[in-house]
Amino acid sequence: IDIFVLPLALLILACVLHSLPLMLIPLLTITVTLLGQFLVMFPIAQRVDVVSFAPTVMVSLSIAMGIDYSLFQLTRFMDGIHAGKNLYSSVCLMIESAGYIILVSGSTLCVSFLGLIFLPMEILRSLGLAASVTILTALLVNLSLTPSLLLVLGPALLRADEWVNAWVSRGRCWKRGGEGGREGGREGAMGVPLLEEKEKKVEGGKEGGKKKEAVEKDEVDEGYECDESEPLRKGCWLRLARFISHRSYGLSAFVLLLALALPAMVQLKDLETSVEFDLMLPYGSSSYTTLENIAGGFGGPGMVFPFKLLFIDSEKNGIFTETGFERMSAVLSSLIENAPPLQLKDVTGVMALGGEEVSFREMARALNATVPTSKQFTLRTLYDTLISTDGKASFATLTLPIDPYSPEGQTWIDTARDVLDVLEPSLALTLHLDGPAAVIHDAVGSVLAAFPTMISITLAVVFLLIGLAYRSLVAPLRSVLTIGLTLGVVYGLAVCVYQWGALDGLHIRALGQ
Numbered sequence: 001i002d003i004f005v006l007p008l009a010l011l012i013l014a015c016v017l018h019s020l021p022l023m024l025i026p027l028l029t030i031t032v033t034l035l036g037q038f039l040v041m042f043p044i045a046q047r048v049d050v051v052s053f054a055p056t057v058m059v060s061l062s063i064a065m066g067i068d069y070s071l072f073q074l075t076r077f078m079d080g081i082h083a084g085k086n087l088y089s090s091v092c093l094m095i096e097s098a099g100y101i102i103l104v105s106g107s108t109l110c111v112s113f114l115g116l117i118f119l120p121m122e123i124l125r126s127l128g129l130a131a132s133v134t135i136l137t138a139l140l141v142n143l144s145l146t147p148s149l150l151l152v153l154g155p156a157l158l159r160a161d162e163w164v165n166a167w168v169s170r171g172r173c174w175k176r177g178g179e180g181g182r183e184g185g186r187e188g189a190m191g192v193p194l195l196e197e198k199e200k201k202v203e204g205g206k207e208g209g210k211k212k213e214a215v216e217k218d219e220v221d222e223g224y225e226c227d228e229s230e231p232l233r234k235g236c237w238l239r240l241a242r243f244i245s246h247r248s249y250g251l252s253a254f255v256l257l258l259a260l261a262l263p264a265m266v267q268l269k270d271l272e273t274s275v276e277f278d279l280m281l282p283y284g285s286s287s288y289t290t291l292e293n294i295a296g297g298f299g300g301p302g303m304v305f306p307f308k309l310l311f312i313d314s315e316k317n318g319i320f321t322e323t324g325f326e327r328m329s330a331v332l333s334s335l336i337e338n339a340p341p342l343q344l345k346d347v348t349g350v351m352a353l354g355g356e357e358v359s360f361r362e363m364a365r366a367l368n369a370t371v372p373t374s375k376q377f378t379l380r381t382l383y384d385t386l387i388s389t390d391g392k393a394s395f396a397t398l399t400l401p402i403d404p405y406s407p408e409g410q411t412w413i414d415t416a417r418d419v420l421d422v423l424e425p426s427l428a429l430t431l432h433l434d435g436p437a438a439v440i441h442d443a444v445g446s447v448l449a450a451f452p453t454m455i456s457i458t459l460a461v462v463f464l465l466i467g468l469a470y471r472s473l474v475a476p477l478r479s480v481l482t483i484g485l486t487l488g489v490v491y492g493l494a495v496c497v498y499q500w501g502a503l504d505g506l507h508i509r510a511l512g513q
Helices: 002-017 021-047 054-082 087-118 122-182 192-216 230-234 236-245 247-270 286-297 322-338 360-368 374-386 407-427 436-470 474-499
Strands: 307-313 393-398 429-434
Touching: 002 021, 002 054, 021 054, 021 122, 054 087, 054 122, 087 122, 087 436, 236 247, 247 474, 307 322, 322 360, 322 393, 322 407, 322 429, 360 374, 374 393, 407 429, 407 436, 429 436, 436 474
Parallel strands: none
Antiparallel strands: 307 393, 307 429
């Protein structure tokens, strides 16, 4: 994906900056960022388990941060050049204005990703650590390498940019001349198009002269001002900022924004979460197709993802006793009664087979039979497979008629575990319910339990950073408000799209219910 994303991002950046040669700067900073982040992560990966797709995330973040920071910095640099400043002053303007913004933004983003280390899952911890290293490396590279490259390569890049603009202007002139010839010379040699082209050449010459002057000036302009950039004065964003900064207009804009956001935010009350297994698989992949075929033709998803119920004898007398079989049968009976839709036919173990209970005596006869029947042979196989080598533990397979990953299946896990918690003391058994769906259930539960702590610590640190950076309490409060408003709108729209099917009419799977 990055192979296609990087050229597209660079093309967009070139269009914004109106300079093709300057694209060498983000290419170099992204390359150095990639090398630096992997150099830092290598010793960390020797001591900490890092998820296998962390490098992919790091590469994507490097490209995103490199393009984003280059957009901030190079835009201000070109503003200085267009305003007639020399090279050194333009770089100083870039560092003083965009550099501080990047420093604050990158620091808060790095802290936000570091908050993932407070979650009780190694996959999230390693991702948070890798992302933080990437952002910190990108921040240091762009704040140090970009100004250095501009001071060293700036004259050559500006000359190349001037040459490219002249070549493009000449091509446009040839194209218009050809079109004029084909039209039969409707415009004369002294016609309006020629005069317009001459005026454009004069304007282009002035622009090129500013770049040439910036290249040729060696002295340091000590009196530069950050707000002298003419393009910024004429830009729509400055006019928008002034409009919003006006007390009456700003309040009206805020009320309008809330009016547009509230219809989406009120949908948060209906927000539901899902751990459906097919959401974790690439659509159309071999594993996805196999899952669909098995689930559709072999008894449903419960057959694909059965649960394991583990029995451990707490008294250490051994599970393969008559008392042990009675206790295991009591557990199954209680689950069938209190945790529907589980039935006896859904259980396979040494105490149950084919929808019938198996007693200790029946199992003993099967083990001692000289010429075993087919059922006795099956019971022997179950004994060899499901009884531990020390004889103190056994497990049964529970195949539910519902999808274990569905909301009903996740609710059943909680219900079954509540039943097992009640039975453990009275039966002197240690009981564990496990399985793929139970693992996901536990992971999601542990993350949600640790989430308030992680969010509180992260917000506190970010609040402190923003407050210190801008020496204000209003700035961090505004940040918290806008973040909350953004999350509310995003999650509300997610409810509309993925729970209610608001965009099902587009027939796009990624936007379907």
